[in-house]
Amino acid sequence: MNNHFKKWQPALVRPVAIAFLIMVLAASLLDPAQAASPEVKPAYALVNCRIFPVAQPVIEKGIILIRDGLIEAVGPAGKIQIPEDAELIEASGLNAYPGLISAHTNLFLEIKEQAQPATPEEYMAAFSQPAEPKEFPWLQIVEKIKPKKQTVETYHRVGITTVVVAPHEGIFQGQSVVLNLNSDQIHGMVLAQPWALHINFATERGVYPSSPMGTLAFIRQKFYDTQHYSQHLQKYRQSPHFLKRPEYDPFLEALLPFVIDKKPIVFQCNNLEEIKRALKIIKEFKLNAVLTGCNEAWRASQQLKSASIPLLVTLDFRPPASSVYAQQGQAIREKAEKEIYPANASNLVKEKMNFSLTSFGLNDTDFVKNLRAAIKAGLPADQALRSLTIEPARTLGLEKQLGSLEPGKIANLILTRGELFDEKTKVVKVIVDGTVFTYEEKGQCEKR
């Protein structure tokens, strides 16, 4: 349309054009269904399913209209008009939920376990290598991702349609990406790139910082340096006269958007103390932060409540090596894995805290198994659903696109036979960006 107007040169025509534009805009506001481009796009209507929209109450027998990868309408059977061109998908006996979001994964990444030296010779060889720091604040993990169809399908089968893929090495680990699991073609999958900078309270081996207190000093120093670098750059941009230019620093350049422009920083907290340490640094540098891991979040519930920082709580119940539960013998470790950590989420609910659950550290089957264990330990099922849909959507800043079944949002949904978290429930259809994947109980995935 814009191209049309450009051809009309006379100045008098312009007000007419503008008035016409306003009319078009007004019309589109009045009737959202007409707002989409005039091109006819493929449409589907899921009919006769039980709908769990998350944002609204459950619809016992409803219709979901999907056009061009977006949800066009959701409602009870009588109230939704099915357009003529929509292909009907009979979904009676099925439950429809928004696609689940796991806001921290290492999906599609090839993580090589470092071989531990076994013989004295190997040991000597390993330790006489000059050590190199593993710091990659500039890393865009999207560039390392090679999506695999098979992996996408295993995640579909447990109901996950959206993932954050985060880097996993070092302290300043790099920048994560939000992906829709709609295919195995990376560019079409991207929802937000980069999403956040990921920081882990890890230690380096053989180089600075090699201790927890060293890591804290290292992180702080980098943040102070970024502030200083930014001040210097600003001054230099104002006037380079009689001012030495700041030396280009790729590390600090990478931190600028996060430390100065307050894009999100995700701190991985593997135990109670790391949560406290992160909160302190976040406050000190006024960061826009998210905590991930958080397997001991219930132990810091008071501090977390007053800080009101989004939490990505992993369903991995194995106590990390740095946790006290891993350091006091087999009995405590097993108790933590079987009883204490699974109750983390339900304890947070009791404290009336919002959080997202993630599959961080888990494969698809353990994710489902542990999710059920968390529910068994007291996490209400509706809360579990929220913490895998609308909560992570908010944390990712994608609440307008994802997290619930509402018109205008991205058509990410799953159809299950049985209630989502029940033992025997199967995911039978997954729709991502409007692409329908069918997973009948047996047999191959069928994509339409």
Add this chain to the structure above:
Amino acid sequence: MILFLLSATWLLAGGDLLIKNATILTVTGGVIPNGDVLVLNGVIKQIGQNLTAPAGVRIIEANGRYLMPGIIDTHTHIALSGTNEGTDAVTPEVTMAEVVNADDTSIFTALSGGVTMVHTMHGSANVIGGTNVVLKLKWGKPSEELIVKEAYPTLKFALGENVKQSNRTLLPGRPQRYPATRMGANALIRTELMRAKDYMATWDRYEQLKKSKNPPANLFPPRKDLRLETLADLLRGKLIARCHAYVAPEMIEFLNLSKEFGFKIGAFEHAWEAYKITNELKAAGVGISVFIDSWAYKMEAAEGIAYNAAYCTKKGLLVSINSDSGERIRRLFNEAGKAVKYGLTQDEALKLITINAAKQLGVDRLVGSIEVGKQADLALFSQHPMSAYTRCEMTIIEGDVYFDREALIKKRAGASAQKGGLS
């Protein structure tokens, strides 16, 4: 949280106590046989005989057993998530207060030996380590509640074999870390302190320019360097050096550095050859924090003598006995007791782990002796704590009972999971 709730019912008495009929070793005011101590809100309110407590206050019958001030360990590494940032010889930017680990079971081990307070430190791998922290061993409380804010802020220095890495096997391809000699260590400290002076001057210049009538257009603050910031604090007198040193010449060298740069030394750690330089140490007003009798475990300890602590005490130095260990910490009273064999009286020996230690940490107005107005950090022993046959029965911090041997033994049947209090 869980451990706290569980332990709350039997470990904590709420800060009010009346201890009856104890042999009170006040440390600063002699011995009171058959004395009572009344504690209200964690503070010692009254010491005397036939005291009565307000209704509801727990009464502990000592039956003549020995009540002493809680033991203070001036040099240990317990209750921390890390010990050394060993990748660099100079790391004053690291802060042990940030890595306090309140879940460390060594805390409970220490309580079982009557220890109520520790100066828990960066290790001795570096010439300049990190800032240390003083903790009260409030087992079950969150880490931030353990920190004693009133204590001196201290910075760890180290000299000798550890920082020279003398006892390490050099790996092929890995260079020896600087400094590898005593001269190197001395030069490195001097270099770093001079850098810190430059750093201070840079900031002073900036502040002056900022305040001036026409600050230059291109003015912006200098880089904040946490490493130099800490050393600047040492030079400004806001931090006190605690220096790990074994041999006499190294201690003299460090005394000279402190004179040259005008920083304060809290104490020398281990100081095996302090007996050789008591005059110099006394003139400088520097105390020592030492082992009692575990000398000669490495070359630089070869000339250590078990009379060191006793002799230095007699020469007027402020001496404390430390554990440097999560195990020895539970028998510090035994360690101090050995000083009696080497020439001190029982009272003098007792001071090595109480009031002397409190003075070295800057907390002697709060703890270190049993006096009205001081915090009720107490330990109840079955016999005189300097006896070889004694054992700690009960450990109290600010009027709360954190260790009670009798109650624990009763609990033991059902408390196999008591480890770490995590059940």
